[in-house]
Structure formats: structure tokens, C-alpha cells
Amino acid sequence: MKFISTRNKDIEFSASEVIVKGLSDEGGLFVPCSFPTVTEQELKSYQDKDYYEISAEVISKFLTEFSLDTLKGLTKQAYDKFDGEAVPITKTEDNIYFMELWHGPTHAFKDIALTLLPLLLSESKKINGITEKTLILVATSGDTGKAALEGFKDTDGTDIIVFYPEDGVSALQKLQMKTQRGNNVRVFGIKGNFDDAQNAVKRIFTDGNTIKELKECGYALSSANSINFGRLVPQIAYYFSSYAELVANSEIDENEKINFCVPCGNFGNILAGYYAKKMGLPINKLICASNKNNVLTDFINKGEYSLDRKFYKTTSPSMDIIISSNLERLIFELSDRDDKLTAGRMEQLKRTGSYNISNAELEKLKTEFYAEWSDEEEILDTIGDYFDENGYIIDTHTAVSLSVYNKYVQKTGDNTKTVIVSTASPYKFVGDVLYAIGEDVPEDEMDALELLEEVTALPLPESLSELPSLEVLHSAVIDKEKADEAVIAYVKEKL
Numbered sequence: 490m491k492f493i494s495t496r497n498k499d500i501e502f503s504a505s506e507v508i509v510k511g512l513s514d515e516g517g518l519f520v521p522c523s524f525p526t527v528t529e530q531e532l533k534s535y536q537d538k539d540y541y542e543i544s545a546e547v548i549s550k551f552l553t554e555f556s557l558d559t560l561k562g563l564t565k566q567a568y569d570k571f572d573g574e575a576v577p578i579t580k581t582e583d584n585i586y587f588m589e590l591w592h593g594p595t596h597a598f599k600d601i602a603l604t605l606l607p608l609l610l611s612e613s614k615k616i617n618g619i620t621e622k623t624l625i626l627v628a629t630s631g632d633t634g635k636a637a638l639e640g641f642k643d644t645d646g647t648d649i650i651v652f653y654p655e656d657g658v659s660a661l662q663k664l665q666m667k668t669q670r671g672n673n674v675r676v677f678g679i680k681g682n683f684d685d686a687q688n689a690v691k692r693i694f695t696d697g698n699t700i701k702e703l704k705e706c707g708y709a710l711s712s713a714n715s716i717n718f719g720r721l722v723p724q725i726a727y728y729f730s731s732y733a734e735l736v737a738n739s740e741i742d743e744n745e746k747i748n749f750c751v752p753c754g755n756f757g758n759i760l761a762g763y764y765a766k767k768m769g770l771p772i773n774k775l776i777c778a779s780n781k782n783n784v785l786t787d788f789i790n791k792g793e794y795s796l797d798r799k800f801y802k803t804t805s806p807s808m809d810i811i812i813s814s815n816l817e818r819l820i821f822e823l824s825d826r827d828d829k830l831t832a833g834r835m836e837q838l839k840r841t842g843s844y845n846i847s848n849a850e851l852e853k854l855k856t857e858f859y860a861e862w863s864d865e866e867e868i869l870d871t872i873g874d875y876f877d878e879n880g881y882i883i884d885t886h887t888a889v890s891l892s893v894y895n896k897y898v899q900k901t902g903d904n905t906k907t908v909i910v911s912t913a914s915p916y917k918f919v920g921d922v923l924y925a926i927g928e929d930v931p932e933d934e935m936d937a938l939e940l941l942e943e944v945t946a947l948p949l950p951e952s953l954s955e956l957p958s959l960e961v962l963h964s965a966v967i968d969k970e971k972a973d974e975a976v977i978a979y980v981k982e983k984l
């Protein structure tokens with residue numbers, strides 16, 4: 490299978506090149522030349538397979554340079570790091586199933602891709618004969634940083650440096666990063682907010698002098714950003730595995746169409762569902778759920794993507810986004826893969842802050858997707874109500890998904906069986922979750938975790954309960970102008 494860019498179809502790349510490069514030279518995103526299919530027979534066979542096997546089979550359809558056995562080795566290594574079953578499904582009431590994507594090492598859905606990406610990257614470098622070391626730089630608003638650190642720690646030939654905003658992550662997220670172990674990791678707080686951290690990293694990526702100095706030390710820069718195809722492809726597998734499990738449990742008939750409702754930010758998760766549908770999975774609607782930052786709701790309902798809007802800080806921070814990068818891959822498909830048109834629209838977005846799609850494209854979009862959003866009060870009420878009525882506790886991001894699903898049913902009357910995609914452990918957002926179920930929120934983070942365990946009986950993961958007793962290994966907080974110096978100093982230390 491070869492790959493092309495959404496902004497230039499003339500040059501083809503291999504999968505391993507695409508994983509190493511991340512982004513195409515003219516700024517487009519890599520997509521497969523065509524969509525492979527999963528046959529009914531194959532889908533049926535998934536009923537008897539472990540998650541790592543299904544994952545390897547689905548991924549092998551795209552990454553044809555890797556043998557199925559190699560991929561199985563890698564997916565096993567990645568998903569062995571999960572607590573028990575990698576992607577369990579919980580039925581809470583008739584027609585509703587929660588697909589829990591947060592049983593990985595850092596308890597957020599990013600683990601599904603970031604436990605595997607480092608392994609795919611190492612293999613891809615081998616295939617392309619690249620011996621240079623890779624330095625991964627990440628600016629994080631919380632979840633990605635920790636998941637990338639855990640994913641890349643102690644990986645040969647790779648080092649990772651994470652920058653988090655000193656004032657922009659939760660106490661628990663900060664502690665998770667400051668106690669990170671591994672012989673190839675470094676974490677810095679940046680004085681400022683997420684934009685300051687992001688801009689500091691972007692400057693390094695475009696600074697010729699720093700890049701040259703790194704090269705002299707044997708390093709090439711890379712990013713673990715969600716636009717890398719290597720982060721997207723592992724996410725396709727759980728749409729198939731969850732479907733197969735529902736058939737195996739006689740919850741649905743073979744070939745019965747179901748909905749997936751997905752809490753969206755950068756549009757990577759739901760796009761993987763759209764790819765699964767293109768590969769033959771019987772999906773009715775993909776429901777795109779947003780919080781108050783509802784740029785995607787407007788786009789899917791009106792056909793205009795506009796950046797002219799206020800940014801809100803919400804209780805579901807991983808969905809607080811205005812530029813949703815993976816949408817470009819969807820636009821490309823809607824336009825019947827018109828690279829010139831896609832490039833033009835992205836250029837227009839940069840220049841004018843908005844672009845429109847045609848009415849025909851909008852109609853197509855609406856047959857595949859439904860979009861709605863919920864405000865902060867609705868989201869917290871949803872957590873409280875669902876816990877009261879069903880004894881099932883969800884985090885703030887998953888609550889966006891459930892709240893939007895409830896509105897969808899009310900508005901459309903569609904009773905198609907639906908998988909609610911659940912993206913974070915309630916413990917990761919313990920303060921807001923406790924508040925939502927009517928508890929007084931303890932000031933001390935550890936007390937809060939223990940209270941949530943006491944009230945909900947959801948087992949507190951050891952990697953979170955041990956946090957306060959771990960040694961702080963990364964306490965540096967630096968000015969945003971000093972990020973490049975910090976990177977060079979790290980690399981020199983490694984020589």
C-alpha cells in the first residue's frame with residue numbers, strides 16, 4: 490500500500506516513509522492511496538481473537554511493508570502494557586455500550602496509539618536504513634505528554650522532551666509528568682500557557698541553527714503529534730474489535746448497522762471510525778460530540794469552517810481546540826480526493842480564517858456524520874445523572890459524548906444500537922467528576938482519588954495511587970525563550 494498527501498497526489502510514499510516523515514513537505518497529511526477492505530469472513534474471525542491480533546491484522550492492511558508476524562509482535566508488546574483487556578466494552582442499558590479506551594499506562598485514549606507508535610517508528614527507521622537518533626519534541630496540554638513519555642521511554646535510538654504549561658495542566662497531570670522515569674526522557678514546565686509551550690516547540694522545529702546543531706550531535710527532530718498516520722492507524726482497529734465483540738455476545742446481528750458516538754477534538758478518533766466504515770464495517774451514523782468549543786458542530790451542520798470564535802477553557806480540556814487538524818483528511822475524501830481543492834481550502838483557512846464546502850459535499854457529509862455539542866452544565870449533569878441511575882461513572886470527555894448522544898436520540902428518534910466512545914478514566918479528571926456527583930472536592934489530590942474510589946468502587950489504578958510517593962525527577966520550569974537552549978543542553982549531555 491502506497492500513500493499520498495492530501496495536498497499533492499503526484500508523489501507516492503511507502504508506509505514506513507510516512508511514519509518517519511509525519512507531515513508531507515508541502516504541509517499536507519498522508520493518506521492511503523485506497524482503502525483496503527475487511528471481509529465479512531475476516532470480521533467474523535475477529536470474534537475469536539485477542540485485541541492485539543485484530544489490531545495487527547487491521548494495521549497490516551495499510552502497512553504492507555511490515556509482515557503480519559512482525560506487527561503481531563509489536564501490538565502484543567504495546568497492548569500487554571494495558572490493565573487486563575485492552576479495549577473492554579461495558580453494557581449499561583439496552584442499546585448502549587461504552588467502549589473504554591483508557592485502560593492503558595496513562596489512563597487516556599492516547600495510549601492506544603502512543604504505546605504502538607514508538608515501535609512502528611523504530612521499525613520504519615530500520616526499513617529505511619536511518620541510523621540517526623530521533624528527538625521527539627512534544628508540547629502538551631496534559632494527556633498527550635504523559636502518554637508520549639510512557640510510550641517512548643527507554644526506546645533505543647529515540648529521546649523525548651516534553652514541555653507543559655506551568656499554569657495549564659491539572660495537578661495530577663503535572664505530577665504524572667514530573668515523576669516520569671526512563672533513560673531518554675526530559676520534562677520542562679514552561680512559564681505560561683499552552684500556546685506559549687506550543688510556540689516554543691514550533692520555533693525549534695523551524696529554527697535552522699538549532700536543527701543544524703542537533704544534526705551535528707546525531708539527532709533529527711520528529712513529533713508524536715496526532716496527524717502522523719502512525720497515530721491514526723492503531724485507532725481503526727477498535728471499531729472492528731468492538732463490533733465483533735457485540736456480535737459474539739449476541740447484542741447485535743451479523744451485518745447490523747450500529748452508531749458510534751465520539752468525543753472529538755483533533756478529529757483523529759472519529760476519522761478512524763470513518764476509515765473503518767470505508768473498509769466495510771457496518772456503521773450507520775458517526776456522531777461527532779463537542780463541548781463549547783463547537784467548531785466541528787458548526788462545520789458538519791453548515792458546511793463552513795470558521796476560526797472566528799472565542800476559545801473556552803472547559804472541564805474537557807483535551808477537546809478544547811479550534812483548529813482540528815485531522816479534518817483535512819475528511820475534506821479530502823468529501824471532495825473525491827481533489828488535492829488541489831484541498832490545498833486551496835487549507836491555504837484559504839490560513840489566509841482568511843475560514844473556508845466552505847459545496848452543498849453536494851455537505852449533503853454527503855451529513856449522511857455519514859451527525860454533530861451536536863453540550864455546555865458545561867449539561868456535561869456535569871450527565872455525569873451525575875448517569876451515576877445515580879446506572880451506577881456507572883464516566884469522565885468529563887465521555888460525558889460530552891453521552892450528553893450529545895441523548896440529544897441525538899431525542900431529536901432523531903433513532904434507536905440504532907450505539908457505542909459511546911469513552912476516552913479517559915474518571916480518575917484523570919477527579920475534581921470535576923467528584924463535583925458532578927455531588928461530593929465535596931478535597932483539596933489534596935490523593936484524598937480526592939481515594940474519595941472517588943470509595944464512592945464509585947471503580948478500582949484506583951496503582952500507577953495513579955503511587956504517584957505521591959514517587960520521586961520528582963523533573964522540576965525545571967523555564968522561560969519560553971529558553972526552550973531551544975534546554976533542548977541543546979539535553980542533547981550535549983547525552984554525547
Ligand SMILES: *Cc1c(COP(=O)(O)O)cnc(C)c1O
Nearest residue numbers: 753754755756757758807912913
Ligand atoms: C485527545 C482526546 C480526545 C479527542 O480526540 P481527537 O482524536 O483529538 O478527536 C477526547 N478525549 C480525550 C480524553 C482525549 O485525550
